[in-house]
């Protein structure tokens with residue numbers, strides 16, 4: 001039975017146990033709130049994490065750790081929400097980036113890095129014969145959809161209910177600033193619901209330009225769900241039958257599960273694949289790669305940005321890909337992710353409070369098994385962030401976590417120790 | 432939606448969401464209580480479109496009923512159209528409704544109208560009034576009650592809201608002014624859609640706590656930078672935030688039918 005009325009917040013508990021652990025963050029945020037809508041907007045908004053009970057501003061980072069503006073240290077399990085796949089400030093990547101920076105970054109022209117990177121990516125992705133680049137994931141998912149429309153001369157976009165593909169009107173989840181027409185040709189189906197998908201295809205027969213999927217379902221505030229056997233292959237087949245372009249949004253999982261794209265893990269083959277996040281290990285870059293047949297429509301759909309061809313992120317990406325391959329990073333992430341998962345599961349069993357992990361171990365989603373409203377889990381994460389002796393573990397309460405190659409066994413074990421204390425403190429509030 | 436359907440929905444909101452707020456008003460406003468005096472009085476409204484609501488006023492309470500209890504009201508008034516009812520409720524020029532019962536007590540409808548006028552003023556306070564903490568709390572409570580009653584109506588009777596409601600997320604949301612404030616809750620669950628004040632029937636899936644009544648006011652008037660307030664801690668959301676977002680989304684629809692006021696400058 002829970003003793004609390006349910007209205008006592010993590011903020012209050014943290015406030016009671018440790019005076020102002022995030023004072024500097026808060027002071028900065030007060031200034032921010034005067035001059036920036038939301039203070040911090042988007043996925044990094046405190047509102048999306050644990051307002052008042054989590055750090056708001058970072059100061060520096062190294063490997064799998066970062067320090068906030070209050071000087072508190074965190075073992076990081078969010079990795080910048082995905083980009084950091086090798087660890088913060090990876091020396092080899094930064095050396096290459098620094099060298100390129102000395103030569104210049106943004107010019108009147110692209111550099112040779114752009115050609116090299118396109119060649120490298122095309123060689124890694126089995127179905128691809130071309131690549132283009134942007135900065136953020138949204139740049140390339142939205143562009144890919146336009147390429148599909150150009151290629152098919154059709155209007156409809158089919159996407160997953162609860163999926164995320166970026167900030168543009170066709171796909172973001174917010175109603176603000178959106179007019180009905182923006183989404184008039186966007187239709188959703190449910191993950192693993194092949195019949196629902198087939199129905200949607202029938203209803204819009206001859207009008208569907210593309211189907212955009214993620215390699216597995218990774219909603220925020222919900223368990224990750226792997227594809228049912230044959231689900232993605234059946235979607236692929238249907239797309240082939242109907243001349244529909246199949247887009248794989250591999251922005252979140254890309255390069256963490258397989259170097260050649262996550263479709264290789266789940267046994268299907270898309271027409272376009274979108275990458276970002278891990279591609280630059282923190283340097284801003286995204287890419288879309290596609291089949292030969294889509295090259296001409298791709299050449300027609302306008303694509304550019306003031307900084308999209310800048311050389312430093314491309315140089316960094318080339319090095320990132322080398323290291324991912326050389327060190328077989330996906331296998332390493334799987335191993336350390338598995339160590340974390342087993343450790344958390346053991347902890348749950350020991351305390352009689354199951355921790356449910358879902359999705360791939362390298363990109364896992366965790367919550368307490370006996371609640372779906374995250375109330376206790378939020379407290380657990382708040383305590384984990386607060387940590388022990390000035391070192392916390394940044395466990396996100398509502399978003400999937402990310403492992404990086406910088407997480408050693410010792411780091412995972414230290415995080416599990418922090419989790420143990422957080423668990424004790426969380427359960428002290430219940431009998 | 433056709434103009435007639437919009438009028439019908441608006442009438443529904445006046446009858447079932449706005450006028451029941453007289454209960455909060457009588458508790459909060461001496462002026463309203465003075466108008467009622469020591470006597471009890473009840474009035475029922477009926478529309479040709481089939482809507483019916485009755486208000487039993489006594490002391491500090493206004494009991495609302497939409498069932499057969501309307502037949503026990505002292506006076507019953509009939510509107511030939513929803514538009515006629517809406518014009519009347521909004522204080523616009525309209526043909527008066529037809530008394531169908533209680534002609535002898537018809538004079539007392541004036542008393543009801545006067546109290547309704549106090550309610551209207553109460554819901555559009557000036558900045559000075561809102562600087563008074565007690566008033567502000569009473570206002571937020573009253574306004575919030577109207578919003579939640581409206582929301583429940585829309586979830587059942589408006590297509591888009593119904594779809595939003597059906598698609599989820601579902602669960603119990605709790606709202607309060609201050610961490611020790613009296614909770615108001617909304618059970619946003621199909622077939623169990625309901626709201627109330629006091630401890631909710633079970634632990635809420637999300638608790639939204641306004642630590643500053645001014646922020647609550649801005650929220651009600653849709654003038655709040657929620658993310659900034661959350662970061663500052665003047666607003667707290669614990670539990671399942673998508674449910675709070677869902678409530679917000681539904682509340683935004685109310686404005687299509689009952690325009691919200693603006694917070695006076697300086698609050």
Ligand SMILES: Cc1ncc(COP(=O)(O)O)c(C=O)c1O
Pocket residue numbers: 135136137138139141164165166167214249250251252276277
């Ligand atoms: C699956 C997926 N697609 C697209 C995006 C959008 O990427 P960005 O935020 O870089 O625009 C994200 C970002 O989290 C994502 O996870």
